[in-house]
Structure formats: structure tokens, C-alpha cells
Amino acid sequence: MFGFTSDHSASGTASTIINKPVDDVFNFIGVDFFKNYPRWSPEVIECELLSDPPLRLNSLARQVRIDQGQRSESTFKVTCYDPLTKLTFEGVSNPYRCFYDFKPGRTPEQTEVTFTFELLRLELFMLPFEKLIRIAVREGAIRTVRNLKTLIES
16 A cells, blocks of 8 residues: 555666786685675675575575664575676565676786676665665675775785
8 A cells, every 4th residue: 555665666787807817806706705795795794695605596594784783683585506607695674686607808817897786775764865875885885896906916
């Protein structure tokens, strides 16, 4: 009858070239995810695998974040685990998706990484802030690839 959600969404995408081979980049992000995720996303204060290791298709995980002073907790699922090509997470408890796409660069020592974050549904109380949310999501995608590049190349 009277829902408290909308059909509005927000997404952000950013790409970078990382001066490391695809297997190194994928291993940093996909294989060593729980070790490295809080490093490239410092808002993450807890992250744990809820399924049996290793991270793979259909694995469940839980994260706790503090974004701009607000604590949030979510459970997410791996919906695509294609080594050296793609890694996708989808929120189980919250409506979001994250995509990491990996492509060889111009040389074997380069990898193009594209990160996309989609907030699939904005709650009605968020709608007055929709423009700011869209900006924050885009800036978050840019910050993610910048942090990944810095960490992986160092």
C-alpha cells in the first residue's frame, strides 16, 4: 500500500590502469579479499567470510562500515567469481551491487580495473539528498580505484 522505498537508484563507475599483471591484481582483490578490503576501503571496520573458505561463487560475507560517522552492517554474496576477469558482490541484507572487472592492459605488466558500485534502491527519506548521494557514490568509485592502484603498485 504505502511503501517506504522508491525506484530511484545511484551508481558510480571508475577505471584505472594498475602497473601489475592481471593475476597479481586479481589475487590482491579476489583471493586476498578479507585481508586487503579494509585497506582499500578504510570505512570497513569488520569483514568476515560467513561461508567455508576460500571466497568463491555464492560465498556469503558480512561487513561493518562507518561512513561519515554512520555505522552500517550488511551481508553480501559473491554472485560472480570469474578469476582474472570479474568479481561481483550483491547485498543480501541491503540493496547494492559491486563489480570489479579486470582486463589486460597494453602490456602484460598492466591491468585495467573497472569498479562499479550500484545502490539499487534509495529509501524515501533519502530522496531529498538524491543528488548528494549520487555524487558520493561516484566519488566513492573513484576513491576505490585510486586506493587499489596505490596499494597494489606499492
